Amino acid sequence: METIERIKKEMKSFAENLKEQRIERGFTKKEFAEYMGIPFDTYKAYEQGSRTPKIEVILNFAKALNVSVDYLVGMDEEKNHLSPNLMFNSDEEEQLIRKFRLVNPRLQRVVMEILDVAIDFLESDSDQEAYPIPMIEKRYYYGRPSAGAGNGALDLDGIIRIRDSRDARKADFVLQVDGRSMEPEFKDGDFVLVKSQDDIEDGEIGIWCVDGEIYIKEKNGNTLHSLNPEYEDVPLTDFSDIRCYGKVIGKAEI
Secondary structure: OHHHHHHHHHHHHHHHHHHHHHHHOOOOHHHHHHHHOOOHHHHHHHHHOOOOOOHHHHHHHHHHHOOOHHHHOOOOOOOOOOOOOOOOOOHHHHHHHHHHHHOOHHHHHHHHHHHHHHHHHHOOOOOHHHOOOOEEEEEEEEOOOEEOOOEOOOEEEEEEEEEOOHHHHHOOEEEEOEEOOOOOOOOOOOEEEEEEOOOOOOOOEEEEEEOOEEEEEEEEOOEEEOOOOOOOOEEOOOOOOEEEEEEEEEEOOO
16 A cells, blocks of 8 residues: 555656646647647646656656656656756857757747758758868867876977867867877877866866876876776875876867
């Protein structure tokens, strides 16, 4: 009996949360049922708590409403949005996604149709040179930071052109990785974006000079940590000559 009562309680919470999130997103019942591809009477029964959806239906609801399944079924009071760390290439892209989520399904379909037309145009034989990939220039330092045993000091090599992005704009300079000790995060030959700063927090990855050798490593207390377990960490002592060049904030696309 306790199990049955618990399920009933959770399903009631699910119905209430479903309705609340649907209203918060600005959908009517009919609009949301159409958006999800569900018969209206079926959806209405879900909100009334008189019908139990299958797990894949609940998963689809959670994804569409951008909340966790646990929140939706009443097992967690926090919404725990599915994409809190969703990365955008620009402020304009973030605004576009947020606005798209706010409008009703009819307008979303209009936007999708416009995008389909634009993509078809770009994939046609039209002159795509009129739509170049946006690039920006950044300082490039010679002396690849070691993801291994260590390399020498950094020297300014000039300017490098990289693909424009939010992280690229934040970066102060670019370096190329040498070695495999930071795999799978950064691979040999990757170009990394670096924001200049004198120190970083534990768990962050930075560019370091230790006793004349340059490394890309994760800070971990008194050691510089290698993500690849095949490589040893770099210990830091009171006698070490240590300098932090900056924090690695992403990869550069060349």
